[in-house]
Ligand SMILES: Nc1ncnc2c1ncn2[C@@H]1O[C@H](COP(=O)(O)OP(=O)(O)O)[C@@H](O)[C@H]1O
């Protein structure tokens with residue numbers, strides 16, 4: 001039995017030798033830190049074996065082992081060292097293979113979490129990569145949809161703005177060359193020029209609003225306004241149009257709760273809905289605007305007697321430049337009104353939708369109500 005003091009000596013020198021080896025190993029690992037994990041694991045394995053061997057060298061030098069014992073210890077250490085080395089090399093190769101699988105998955109057109117079982121860290125990384133890929137793909141899809149609608153808009157602009165411009169030019173030339181001379185026709189031409197210019201100005205204004213919505217540059221200045229006032233303003237602003245068309249216009253608000261909105265923008269959205277309703281309702285028909293608070297949200301509904309929108313058009317009416325068959329008449333709208341209405345409502349974190357209901361269709365604007373500190377709900 002080795003005296004305790006000698007045992008301490010042995011432990012001390014063995015630890016010293018192991019520390020020297022470990023320092024060398026760490027230095028080497030640092031120098032090779034950019035290399036493959038397989039190489040680094042092999043270094044760790046080699047350093048472990050070397051540390052043990054140097055420990056044995058120390059105790060051999062201190063002559064605490066006889067030749068026989070030393071041979072046994074050396075055999076055991078060599079065998080287990082070799083096995084440890086083999087295991088670390090194997091582990092390194094598995095890590096390299098797992099990494100390669102992940103790299104291949106990333107390089108593929110569409111990233112998918114590899115079906116093979118990966119080490120926990122790499123599995124987590126691959127899940128994060130998949131989530132990042134989904135976000136990227138979603139952004140790309142949105143970008144493409146936006147680009148398509150922008151292209152469509154440019155095509156539309158060049159067509160729909162050019163046509164009335166050609167008409168304006170023809171009328172202006174006719175007036176200039178005095179091709180039309182009788183007072184009645186001249187007055188009619190002036191009237192038509194004025195109306196066309198108004199319509200073009202409205203289109204340009206709509207385009208500007210739409211580009212602000214698309215660029216996310218719509219700055220809402222929210223104020224508290226009564227739901228009833230909003231509906232009353234929409235009615236007042238469209239009464240003349242309704243009267244001219246012989247359409248009855250009703251506004252009805254069951255709850256005049258104040259809502260926190262940009263009244264100019266939301267008013268514009270509602271006006272677009274009401275103008276559409278009047279335009280698509282035959283004379284003697286009725287357009288009904290109702291405001292109510294239901295299920296924690298403010299709801300404004302515009303119901304008309306248009307005879308219903310074709311089912312296949314329902315999901316598309318809010319698209320930029322979409323116009324139904326019957327609306328594609330010269331002098332008709334530009335197909336921007338509902339796209340603008342949707343943009344404004346969504347900027348208010350609200351939703352807009354349309355359904356067909358008995359004699360016509362029903363557009364609904366829903367705005368979320370949140371509880372204010374005073375306990376009163378407001379959007
Ligand atoms: N109240 C309505 N009744 C029937 N159809 C409608 C109504 N509102 C909108 N639509 C349909 O949706 C299309 C898009 O409307 P909108 O964006 O306002 O463009 P525009 O009024 O310039 O045609 C219209 O062309 C029409 O086909």
Ligand SMILES: [Mg+2]
Nearest residue numbers: 276333337338
């Ligand atoms: Mg319209």
